[in-house]
Amino acid sequence: MAYKRQIDRLPIIPADADEFNVSCHYCIVGCGYKAYTWPMNKQGGTAPSENKFGVDLSEQQFMESEAWYAPSMYNIVKQNGRDVHLVVKPDANCVVNSGLGSIRGARMAENRPSRVTGTQQQRLSDPMVWRNGVWQPTSWDDALDLVARVTAKVVMQGSEDDIVVSMFDHGGSAGGYENTWGTGKLYFDSMKIKNCRIHNRPAYNSEVHSSRDMGVDELNYAYEDYTLTDTIFMVGANSMETQTNLYLNHMVPGLQNGAKMIVVDPRRTLTIASSEQYAGPENVLHLAIKEGTDMALFNALMTHIVDQGWVDSDFITKSTFQGGEAVEQDAAHPAGLGSLDYAMQTCRTSLDEAAEICGVPAADIRQAAEWIAQPHDDGSRRKCVTCYEKGIIWGNDNYRTIGALVNIALATGNVGREGGGVCRLGGHQEGYFRPSEAHVGRPAEYIDQFLIRGLGGVHHIWACDHYKTTLNASEFKRVHKRRSDMVKDAIDMAAGGTREQVVDAIVSAINAGGLFVVDVDIIHSQIGQNAHVILPACESNEMNLTSMNGERRLRLSEKYMDPFGNSKPDALIAAGIAQHMERVLREMGEDAYADQFKGYDWETEEDAFMDGYGSAHTDVTYERLRAAGNNGVQEPVLGYEDGQLVGTPRLYTDGVFTRHGREDGKALFCAAGWRGWQAPGKAREQAAHRFWINNVRANIFWQNQFLDQDNDFVQDRYPHPFVEMHPDDMVDLGLNPGDLLEIINDNGVTQGMAYPMPTLKQNTVAMVFGSPAGSQGNVVNPGVNELVLPDYKHCWGDIRKISDATEQTRNISFKSHEIML
Amino acid sequence: MKCNRLVDAGRRQFLRGGMMATAGAVASTVMTPEQAKAQAQGLARVDYPANRLANVADLEVNEPLDVSYPDPDSPGVLLKLGQAVEGGVGPDGDIVAFSVLCPHKGWMMSYSADDKTLNCPGHHSRFDCESGGQQIWGHATSNLAQFQLSVDDDGEIFANGVDELIYGRLSNVL
Ligand code: SF4
Numbered sequence: 004m005a006y007k008r009q010i011d012r013l014p015i016i017p018a019d020a021d022e023f024n025v026s027c028h029y030c031i032v033g034c035g036y037k038a039y040t041w042p043m044n045k046q047g048g049t050a051p052s053e054n055k056f057g058v059d060l061s062e063q064q065f066m067e068s069e070a071w072y073a074p075s076m077y078n079i080v081k082q083n084g085r086d087v088h089l090v091v092k093p094d095a096n097c098v099v100n101s102g103l104g105s106i107r108g109a110r111m112a113e114n115r116p117s118r119v120t121g122t123q124q125q126r127l128s129d130p131m132v133w134r135n136g137v138w139q140p141t142s143w144d145d146a147l148d149l150v151a152r153v154t155a156k157v158v159m160q161g162s163e164d165d166i167v168v169s170m171f172d173h174g175g176s177a178g179g180y181e182n183t184w185g186t187g188k189l190y191f192d193s194m195k196i197k198n199c200r201i202h203n204r205p206a207y208n209s210e211v212h213s214s215r216d217m218g219v220d221e222l223n224y225a226y227e228d229y230t231l232t233d234t235i236f237m238v239g240a241n242s243m244e245t246q247t248n249l250y251l252n253h254m255v256p257g258l259q260n261g262a263k264m265i266v267v268d269p270r271r272t273l274t275i276a277s278s279e280q281y282a283g284p285e286n287v288l289h290l291a292i293k294e295g296t297d298m299a300l301f302n303a304l305m306t307h308i309v310d311q312g313w314v315d316s317d318f319i320t321k322s323t324f325q326g327g328e329a330v331e332q333d334a335a336h337p338a339g340l341g342s343l344d345y346a347m348q349t350c351r352t353s354l355d356e357a358a359e360i361c362g363v364p365a366a367d368i369r370q371a372a373e374w375i376a377q378p379h380d381d382g383s384r385r386k387c388v389t390c391y392e393k394g395i396i397w398g399n400d401n402y403r404t405i406g407a408l409v410n411i412a413l414a415t416g417n418v419g420r421e422g423g424g425v426c427r428l429g430g431h432q433e434g435y436f437r438p439s440e441a442h443v444g445r446p447a448e449y450i451d452q453f454l455i456r457g458l459g460g461v462h463h464i465w466a467c468d469h470y471k472t473t474l475n476a477s478e479f480k481r482v483h484k485r486r487s488d489m490v491k492d493a494i495d496m497a498a499g500g501t502r503e504q505v506v507d508a509i510v511s512a513i514n515a516g517g518l519f520v521v522d523v524d525i526i527h528s529q530i531g532q533n534a535h536v537i538l539p540a541c542e543s544n545e546m547n548l549t550s551m552n553g554e555r556r557l558r559l560s561e562k563y564m565d566p567f568g569n570s571k572p573d574a575l576i577a578a579g580i581a582q583h584m585e586r587v588l589r590e591m592g593e594d595a596y597a598d599q600f601k602g603y604d605w606e607t608e609e610d611a612f613m614d615g616y617g618s619a620h621t622d623v624t625y626e627r628l629r630a631a632g633n634n635g636v637q638e639p640v641l642g643y644e645d646g647q648l649v650g651t652p653r654l655y656t657d658g659v660f661t662r663h664g665r666e667d668g669k670a671l672f673c674a675a676g677w678r679g680w681q682a683p684g685k686a687r688e689q690a691a692h693r694f695w696i697n698n699v700r701a702n703i704f705w706q707n708q709f710l711d712q713d714n715d716f717v718q719d720r721y722p723h724p725f726v727e728m729h730p731d732d733m734v735d736l737g738l739n740p741g742d743l744l745e746i747i748n749d750n751g752v753t754q755g756m757a758y759p760m761p762t763l764k765q766n767t768v769a770m771v772f773g774s775p776a777g778s779q780g781n782v783v784n785p786g787v788n789e790l791v792l793p794d795y796k797h798c799w800g801d802i803r804k805i806s807d808a809t810e811q812t813r814n815i816s817f818k819s820h821e822i823m824l
Numbered sequence: 825m826k827c828n829r830l831v832d833a834g835r836r837q838f839l840r841g842g843m844m845a846t847a848g849a850v851a852s853t854v855m856t857p858e859q860a861k862a863q864a865q866g867l868a869r870v871d872y873p874a875n876r877l878a879n880v881a882d883l884e885v886n887e888p889l890d891v892s893y894p895d896p897d898s899p900g901v902l903l904k905l906g907q908a909v910e911g912g913v914g915p916d917g918d919i920v921a922f923s924v925l926c927p928h929k930g931w932m933m934s935y936s937a938d939d940k941t942l943n944c945p946g947h948h949s950r951f952d953c954e955s956g957g958q959q960i961w962g963h964a965t966s967n968l969a970q971f972q973l974s975v976d977d978d979g980e981i982f983a984n985g986v987d988e989l990i991y992g993r994l995s996n997v998l
């Protein structure tokens with residue numbers, strides 16, 4: 004039976020409850036929510052004067068009512084040391100979501116840690132160190148002293164290159180301008196750490212190098228462009244599920260205004276199904292290309308548009324480079340960049356050639372080109388907004404493929420104009436402010452391979468769980484565990500020794516190939532099982548946190564509750580590490596190096612914000628952001644006038660392109676030459692196995708389920724990672740719905756639960772990414788592009804049944820996800 | 825069989841402005857909100873009325889019957905699924921009832937006889953009537969509120985409780 008909360012009523016928010024601005028800390032859309040808190044021994048009443056909504060709550064409220072909240076939007080949390088009632092509900096006045104919640108965001112309250120209601124008891128409350136075979140809770144000073152002593156000793160005996168850092172670079176969650184600055188200052192200013200990587204990829208690099216090299220920042224539009232456009236061109240994304248309220252509150256109104264929709268995806272997604280409902284199937288074109296062939300499709304679209312003369316000549320003349328080649332292809336540039344003519348020499352692809360490569364009819368490609376660029380009957384230009392995400396970011400030949408897509412937007416003048424834009428859709432919000440990472444180099448070090456090769460001695464991990472979210476994960480885990488176990492054994496052997504003796508034992512183990520692991524996270528993660536020191540962090544709303552969403556909308560999401568136990572904001576944890584490093588280095592007589600760790604006397608996250616972001620954006624303060632509320636201000640902020648921050652609705656309205664740093668302000672086209680599978684090993688793997696294992700997301704989970712793994716509503720729906728398969732393939736393999744299966748290839752093995760999905764192509768499966776109960780990364784090969792961007796999306800394997808459906812899986816619903824109206 | 829597109833203006837309007845649903849047969853005995861309110865006061869949990877919804881003889885397999893529970897302002901659907909399901913009542917263990925207000929934003933859902941699901945025209949959430957109202961896919965943060973049923977010797981079907989908060993009310997009994 005489906006999970007039911009058995010809640011028959013909820014406390015009513017009193018009229019005088021405290022109110023806080025919240026931007027959802029899950030996906031990039033950053034929907035506005037309001038948090039309300041009030042003391043335990045108080046409650047509002049049903050009379051209009053007695054509740055926050057001013058309505059009669061003894062009556063049924065109608066659809067889309069502001070005066071209702073679900074049980075998932077309620078909790079009891081600590082605020083200034085006292086238990087309070089909490090409601091977190093969508094904000095009807097926020098322009099991003101207009102009161103819509105999603106299955107992720109509308110569970111924010113329920114996913115708060117509460118000792119009273121028992122939610123999220125997996126949250127870390129205290130620092131822990133590995134002692135006598137267990138993780139022992141301890142004081143911050145004890146834990147940070149050990150971190151600093153081992154880190155300092157390893158650096159002094161070798162160099163900073165022996166320190167490996169995995170760190171988030173995002174907004175929302177526990178990221179944001181405060182925490183990217185705290186960690187950034189520690190590792191890129193006090194130290195110059197070169198061997199670092201980001202939470203979701205094995206190097207410290209951009210996911211969209213080519214767009215930036217072409218001069219085009221990847222977040223250049225406003226969400227309202229979807230309502231102003233003629234055509235929405237979506238590639239490798241499924242916004243109904245993963246940017247839900249961007250789809251519902253901006254794309255759907257666009258479709259209802261008559262916009263056409265083109266979706267490039269090998270799989271029929273729910274975005275396609277829903278768009279057919281909203282716009283009519285005749286206005287939705289699905290290009291179900293063969294996996295990994297996007298670039299050939301884009302090149303054919305571009306060629307057809309150029310040949311038909313549907314380009315924006317004025318824009319090309321004024322805003323794009325004219326003199327042939329501008330940037331040569333080299334180790335840091337997987338394709339040459341230059342003028343339109345220059346790029347076309349490489350990109351030229353006929354509709355028929357693309358049809359052959361991509362496996363879709365040439366007529367459909369022509370149709371797409373017409374919807375993108377053919378002028379209207381009255382001769383006016385057609386507006387097209389282009390959006391893309393992991394399908395090509397984590398796809399084949401990242402640099403050239405994204406370049407080929409941005410080419411189309413540039414050629415048709417669809418950047419910096421209403422109803423235009425060429426943007427990634429995004430995962431988390433953004434909130435990046437760090438010192439220069441130029442010392443990391445380009446291409447950056449492939450960190451997973453660096454660790455696998457036995458290099459590096461200390462691994463600081465900040466809110467990353469590579470066990471669930473890296474490629475080649477089977478091997479990575481094997482090596483990471485072996486190396487960290489060497490250090491655990493050394494600590495156990497030194498039991499009873501002084502701190503100095505324990506540190507010496509750890510360093511000896513490191514010198515013998517071991518790895519000392521410090522894990523900073525909000526929960527005890529899977530990679531945290533290898534940690535020797537665990538430092539508990541807090542999240543957005545347990546601290547004040549600033550981020551910008553997918554249209555660069557900057558908001559302050561306010562603190563409404565205490566951090567759980569003794570956990571702290573990452574920025575302040577980084578400051579603590581720096582302060583202990585300074586102290587320990589001074590003790591070691593390393594005064595000059597110790598001096599580099601000064602400048603962390605932050606009391607609060609606001610101090611960290613002002614030290615970093617605030618120092619470069621002097622108009623922006625917490626107070627002004629608080630006043631700007633859930634609508635915030637779109638970055639870049641231009642000033643402060645009449646009591647309001649002045650922002651920038653869309654970039655490049657002046658036709659001057661700057662992201663590449665070129666003084667001429669001219670955008671560049673990308674010579675995106677098609678070369679089949681770019682990453683090593685992909686072609687061989689494809690030939691060797693029956694199933695393409697598509698790595699997908701689902702709306703119900705936030706990222707790798709780090710909170711959802713402890714949420715009964717979510718786990719009841721999918722007790723195991725789903726592996727969607729065509730029913731005929733299931734019959735072929737003797738699989739019934741809910742049966743457990745293994746996916747096997749040369750890289751490793753992973754496991755999940757068979758879920759029939761009649762809309763899938765045969766011999767492909769769609770497996771949910773990053774599940775704690777079965778990591779898809781186990782079977783993804785180590786192949787990356789020249790700039791170390793992983794190709795997570797392309798992975799092939801064979802499937803075999805391991806068990807009949809379990810008690811848990813047998814009773815869930817296995818019906819199709821598509822609406823039946 | 826009722827049309828899958830159960831979107832006739834009257835039924836939709838019900839939610840915007842409090843007009844009673846008219847499509848299909850309607851439950852007979854229900855408490856007035858005043859009676860229900862009197863029961864709700866002073867107790868830790870609300871006290872649900874036992875309301876007659878229909879008789880087993882009124883039901884045909886896979887033909888939804890409009891009902892409301894615990895009061896006329898909370899529309900629901902009574903179903904005989906044709907196959908026993910967990911929580912199902914009646915001689916065949918296949919009779920269930922659900923709220924038809926989508927727990928996402930309260931749009932009125934329609935029944936698809938093709939796959940025995942309730943579907944929301946608002947933002948396309950779907951609930952499985954054969955799996956206790958589990959959300960198959962959607963935006964709601966709960967599964968669908970199901971009305972707890974019992975059947976007496978005369979085949980009279982009563983609703984006696986609800987297992988989730990019904991959309992649009994902060995107390996299931998107003
Ligand atoms: S769409 Fe994204 S930002 Fe909005 S509520 Fe859902 S998870 Fe949060």
Ligand code: FES
Nearest residue numbers: 926929944946947
């Ligand atoms: S109201 Fe039903 S899906 Fe939104």
